[in-house]
Amino acid sequence: MKFRKLTIENYKSFQFPTEIVFPMGEDGRSIFLIGGMNGAGKTSIMEAVTYCLYGGKADDIFRHINRREKAKGNANVAFEIVIEMDDGSELVVKRSWTAGAISEPRPRDLTERLVVVRDGKRVSVQNQEIWQDFIRAAIPPGITQFFFFDGEKIQEIAADDHSEVRLKSSLEAAxxxxxxxxxxxxxxxxxxxERKGFVEISDEDLEFKQSELKREKSKLARKVQERESLRLELEGFKGQLDEARKRFEASFHAAPESREAMREQEKKRVSAANRLAQVESEIRGLCEKVLPFSIAGKVFDGIRRQIDAERELASGEAIKENAATLAKRIVRVVEEPEPIYTEKLSAERMAELERRIFRLLKEGDPGSDITKVLDLSERDAARVLNRMEALDGSDVFLLKPLLDEARGLEVQKRQFEGFGQGGALTSTERDLFDELQGMMEGCSTQIGRKTEQLRLVEEDILTLGKKIRDIEVEIEKLYEKHHISKEKAEFIEECDAIASVLNQFIVRLRKNKVHLLQEKTFEMYRLLSSRSGLIKDITIDDKTYEVRITDRNGHQIRKSSMAAGEKEVFAVSLLWGLAQTSELKLPIIIDTPLSRLDSTHRDNIVNHYFPNAGEQVVILSTDTEIDTNYYRSLKPRLSGAGCLEFDQRQELTTFRKGYFWEKNHG
Structure with missing residues (x-):
């Protein structure tokens, strides 16, 4: 199936009937590139296809009627798709909404009309519903999400850490x-x-089981209702949490801190405060013990000099006191142990020498003018000198680094007491800060509580479902005790056999298709991922639909731990795998698929995904996504290109052939 032409009239900025022809390549394949700046109407093309195929609510259609035409009273909207079916026939689907000649139309005035033309023959009005069913059967609405998607859809799948439910519904729809x-x-x-028609239910056991079955089904219905209520509440709290986060970021220009982060911040603040108290205690201790003596350290040199001088004075006085004895000993030294002079001195000269030495020793140092101030004994002088030496090498020199550390701890303490504690906030901002923090904590608590409640309800639903099936088996056994005609019994048996075969078929089909899905997903993932060498395999459980990604060492890689680009590439691969697994040959329409990807992943998408996405691929892109380099790379594979031009003044979108910079080329 291929789209050959799309016509949009009076929808959003497409004021006048606008035709977009999708050319085919010589090999029957097509990659058609449509450029458009943001707001030019790329998304309108996706919506036009969906509305044309499946219809839409009158409110939605009315809200998007071209403003200029609506102001004139023109509330007519029309979409038309020309489709080439797989058997070569042509199918034209035209869907329109009109309010007739009403001057001031409202949404309820719109009337929807569907016209289907096959091989040039218009389908009669009475068959309109049948042809709507035909369109839905040919292009099932449940699977168009992985044939017609945009960058936001990729983001949505990439951000879903628990994609099992989405994957199950998508695959089963496919x-x-x-x-x-x-x-x-x-x-x-x-x-x-059939069984009710010929079996008289009068057995007490059967009635009891039927009433028990009714009670359990009623319980199951209540649990299902409770589950839906919990899901709504959970989504509500998630929305409130998201809104509170956005308000917090808008108000304080910072991401909100989690309770764990704030607790860690408080730990650091307490640690800094404790260390500061310890340092201050050490400083006080030093001040009490050695600081007074250290302040007097400037006079230590004078004390040392005075002690040395008094020691010399004491030595001189000792010499004077013993001058006579010392003079005799000095004179004896002249000749003992042997004479110093060649000529021996006479006794008179020796006596004269002794008298002179005595006078010299007795007079002492005439230049010495020392006053005894300390008058310390030799022992006390030594003790004083030792004490001053100990003070010079004491811990008082640790005082400066301790003071420096104290100042640094003060700065840290103020920082930790800053934003996290509301230190830099005004009273109004503090109140808003506390309100939003409380709201986020409350929502997080409720989300955890509701998630746990939802899990318990899911378990109850599974338990009740099993119990109901067991009761139904018991009822079946009770029915078998009744007399049943051979024909009726064979019919019921055939129904059971058919139902069993269908269930077996579903199990086998799901298993085979899940296996095919994981192969196709991994096939594309290896082409697109920058880390494909690290990924050994992607497996999908055929019962739970749990996706498991393993590396070369066999270790599981959690999707939540993957980089944003890798998540989006995985989402694209999964969409392609689902499209391939469905075996439906539908066109692929992709809107702004590269906006959030880095250059490596963009290269892989352009070179490997677009050429292999499907037999017909329509790419809606801005000039920054498919730029000149990517356009040059894609051009040999393109069957054509066009551009949406938006006139800001007239709020009008027109379509022309040729990509952005090929305005003058056909």
């Missing part, structure tokens, strides 16, 4: 499993209705 389930349920219903 496989049509819901129709098989419905068929199996219809067969069971027919069997039960």
């Amino acid at each position: 496989l049509g499993i819901q129709y098989i389930n419905r068929l199996a349920s219809d067969i069971i219903y027919i069997k039960q209705e």
